[in-house]
Amino acid sequence: MSSQSSKWPLWEVFVRSRQGLSHKHVGSLHASDANMAIANARDVYTRRQEGVSIWVLPAEAISASSPADKDILFDPANDKVYRHATFYNLPDEVKNM
Amino acid sequence: MDLNQRFEDYIAADQKIEAKDWMPDDYRKTLIRQISQHAHSEIIGMLPEGNWITRAPSLKRKAILLAKVQDEAGHGLYLYSAAETLGAQRDDLMDALIEGRAKYSSIFNYPTLTWADMGAIGWLVDGAAIMNQVPLCKCSYGPYARAMVRVCKEESFHQRQGFQIMLNLCEGTDEQREMAQDSLNRWWWPSLMMFGPNDESSTHNEQSMRWKIKRFSNDELRQRFVDMTIPQIELLGLTVPDKDLRWNESTGHYEMGAIDWQEFFNVIAGNGPCNKERIAARKKAHNDGEWVRQAASAYAEKMRTDVMPNQTHAA
Numbered sequence: 001m002s003s004q005s006s007k008w009p010l011w012e013v014f015v016r017s018r019q020g021l022s023h024k025h026v027g028s029l030h031a032s033d034a035n036m037a038i039a040n041a042r043d044v045y046t047r048r049q050e051g052v053s054i055w056v057l058p059a060e061a062i063s064a065s066s067p068a069d070k071d072i073l074f075d076p077a078n079d080k081v082y083r084h085a086t087f088y089n090l091p092d093e094v095k096n097m
Numbered sequence: 098m099d100l101n102q103r104f105e106d107y108i109a110a111d112q113k114i115e116a117k118d119w120m121p122d123d124y125r126k127t128l129i130r131q132i133s134q135h136a137h138s139e140i141i142g143m144l145p146e147g148n149w150i151t152r153a154p155s156l157k158r159k160a161i162l163l164a165k166v167q168d169e170a171g172h173g174l175y176l177y178s179a180a181e182t183l184g185a186q187r188d189d190l191m192d193a194l195i196e197g198r199a200k201y202s203s204i205f206n207y208p209t210l211t212w213a214d215m216g217a218i219g220w221l222v223d224g225a226a227i228m229n230q231v232p233l234c235k236c237s238y239g240p241y242a243r244a245m246v247r248v249c250k251e252e253s254f255h256q257r258q259g260f261q262i263m264l265n266l267c268e269g270t271d272e273q274r275e276m277a278q279d280s281l282n283r284w285w286w287p288s289l290m291m292f293g294p295n296d297e298s299s300t301h302n303e304q305s306m307r308w309k310i311k312r313f314s315n316d317e318l319r320q321r322f323v324d325m326t327i328p329q330i331e332l333l334g335l336t337v338p339d340k341d342l343r344w345n346e347s348t349g350h351y352e353m354g355a356i357d358w359q360e361f362f363n364v365i366a367g368n369g370p371c372n373k374e375r376i377a378a379r380k381k382a383h384n385d386g387e388w389v390r391q392a393a394s395a396y397a398e399k400m401r402t403d404v405m406p407n408q409t410h411a412a
Contacts, residue, residue: 008394008397027175027244027247028178029178030187032390032393032394033397033401043167044174045171047164047167047251067117
């Protein structure tokens with residue numbers, strides 16, 4: 001009963017909304033190969049001119065950081081406010097810096 | 098920190114839960130149930146309207162109806178994908194649907210008898226769906242919320258094209274007006290039932306509200322829908338098929354007559370006018386497509402081995 005599609009890999013879909021912007025993740029779909037993934041991504045994610053270019057990527061090719069590692073990875077940035085321009089108070093006379 | 102505490106803190110702070118975050122089993126189960134039922138509704142929802150694609154009264158209407166039905170397919174896919182982020186398998190969900198084990202919105206088990214039903218469905222059924230779906234854009238589970246944002250963006254065209262069909266019929270001949278009224282008569286009550294049982298008898302309400310999956314109760318959303326829709330019915334010059342309906346000056350809301358919950362539970366239990374037909378149609382489409390899926394798999398396998406003959410046999 002079970003169909004072939006369960007064996008089809010999952011593809012993550014990225015769409016460039018217009019020239020000059022980066023591709024942005026929009027969702028995922030199953031397809032037998034990259035060509036079918038692009039064809040289906042076009043039908044599913046760009047029915048209203050949402051894009052000028054599509055990337056598809058096998059979901060299994062993505063390595064992700066674990067939510068459990070969030071503190072280890074991102075906490076060190078917490079106390080480094082001096083990395084932001086707003087950290088530096090300059091006299092009003094200095095405009096546009 | 099305790100995982101459950103962190104989850105509760107996230108919910109309390111209106112933070113989204115993402116696929117890889119820890120979540121209680123019941124939260125996961127509730128979401129898989131709700132999202133998959135929602136996906137099934139989109140897919141089965143293509144059938145009543147698909148019935149009129151070949152018989153649309155003009156090429157323009159046909160193109161519009163095709164686009165709408167295609168949107169529903171897309172909505173089903175966004176939702177199945179969201180359910181899969183929770184660990185559900187697409188084929189299990191599909192099997193549950195075609196084997197009659199899964200639920201979907203009761204509304205799609207009613208027949209589409211006239212062209213006016215394309216108007217009533219877009220206007221009332223999609224209208225009720227929007228009422229349900231807009232709050233879901235803020236639901237606590239990120240992938241579901243994001244899918245709903247996409248769906249809601251596309252849904253408003255559905256409702257407007259439906260209302261326009263009704264409007265055109267109501268501006269037409271007596272016969273066309275009667276057709277519109279007949280359609281409203283048949284779809285009004287099932288549309289109100291789309292919001293689910295009354296709050297006091299709804300089994301999933303309270304927990305889902307606490308988890309911020311649901312933001313408003315069934316009765317609240319139903320009331321909003323009625324308050325919004327009655328003036329539209331008046332604008333069309335049609336009659337609300339509810340003799341007990343009255344405007345309550347002091348509350349500023351319409352009071353509706355009693356809903357026939359017997360009918361609702363009967364349809365949910367599989368005994369609506371079209372339950373069997375809908376499942377049979379879905380099953381046939383699924384089975385008829387089997388050879389296409391097999392061919393696509395065979396082709397993909399062939400291309401893979403043709404391109405990389407050495408790697409395939411290396412192990």
